[in-house]
Amino acid sequence: MSVSFSLQKNKPLRDDNVLLRGYRMIHSVNIQNFRCFDSVNLVDCPRINLIVGRNASGKTAFLEALFLASGASPELAIRLKNWRGQPAISVSAEQTAYEGQWKDLFHNFNQKQEISIQFHGSSGFGRSLKILYVPKTVITVPISADTGTAAKGIVPLTFIYRGEDNREYQSSMDVTSSGLQMEAIALPPIHAHFFGSQIPLNPQQYANLFSDLSIQKKQSEIVDALREEFHFIEDIGVEAGDLLYASVEHLSDKVQVGVLSAGIYKLLCILLLIGRPSMGIILIDEIENGFYYDMLPSIWRLILQFAKKYEVQVFASTHSRECLEAAADVAKEQSKEFGVIRAVKANGVAELRQFDGKRLVDAINEGIEIR
């Protein structure tokens, strides 16, 4: 399958100043008809949001909702399918088969009702996404389709974004002879990154981020922070073309950071993303994966320190008591920066319940199970 893009020329690119204006923190979220969620609302989301709940309660679905709405292309929905380990997209000229591939995005597979994901932040920032089937005035018929019946155009799944300018940006996943085609839209994406538990880290991407920082002479902030927590690290740099290497005490040669420690590498990647020169959100599924338990307090300290400095918001799911305890240790001093979102299924209905950082600390101190 190939995915081709065409630019909608009637939608001008926005000025970068508009993109960077304001503080892009998500304060409130509303999700409707998406995956397990019929309708859920969140308010007053702080900087660090810990997401807890049983398996299949909606933790990952919540992160996916934010990820989809943060982007500016239906292509993200294809990525979600890949990350979930679902079969690759097959291009079909049949509406039923086409819709069958997207039905699990919709609550109770109800594709007659649109998906709606909205969030609002400080400085008037807002973003909404609607996903629905919208008939096209121009019908694209796949030339390879040979169904023996009269050709009909596929009513495509359409993503309608609305940004700060309150304009609609629309892109649909059209079936063509060469595969799925979707229009690129001029809505600047929010800087959002998804660390899925099944998504491998791309070494080149992070080496490039590090190089960008290095060119601006800002890499030392991250290196120093890591050295502070992990004293055996002497330095970090991009070597061998485009890989991150570390100088480590007692080792004669530099070693690839991922080889040195998967956990330190993951933390470095998270910090590099937070430290990009723009505000945004970081979505991390099962954040504890790859981290030895005694690293967790350091990890939360560093994530909070960088997230505050770069005005980035973190949404991280966890099943780990130790991870929550470590977060609570940090939250004791800065409880307003933390919050917990509990994904719950009550009587078959998925809900998101919130409590603040002070409650997190209380719950850990009291010994209440909150995972």
Next chain:
Amino acid sequence: MRRYAPYVFDKPWVLLCEGESDKRFFDRLIQERDLDSRFYVQFPDRGERGTGGRTNFGWWLDTNRTVSETFNRNVKAILVVSDKDDDEAKSFDLVQKQIQHATGFPVPLAERTAAKKSGFPTIVILMIPMDGIGNLETICLKATATKWDSLMDPLNTFVAATPANTWGLSKQSKMRLQTTLAATCKGCPDTSFANHWFQNAKYRIPLNDKCFDSIANFLANFATLV
């Protein structure tokens, strides 16, 4: 931070008491009297807040309702047990105010009556002793007096010669119980009310004593209240 396993509410009823000593007493009473196993006994931990006991009942209810999935899913009724101490009305008022402090919970107007509200567990308050003033130790002291009858006169003499002589009933009950347990527990003379339950039965307060019958009967019939 606590370093032991966090608790979950896997039973429909919670017996919320003032502290760890009370929890161990009620756990033992329910076990030894073979009472209703639907009770899960818990108390507000002192933790890093520095205070526990009944002045944290409201905080405890509120926190669990806010953060605990198993509390919200499984708990149908809560029996709040507190000492009458030396002023029964004042103690009940304090417990009532604590429940009022917990957002939304139904508040019983009198003890041993059920307060019900949709979406919340039913709340019942039990003030102990059921037949007078004092505290849990006051009741337990009666059982020790039966078991170690010969110690009571020397204990009275001892108390009379100490500053405890001027203390109120509740405080003096604690002191008397502590002294009796220490004086009889050869296995662990520095044992406490909370810890003596782990000693051999010959050192323990006898829970089959009739002084515990009224509490045991109340717990046995709790289902009819809620």
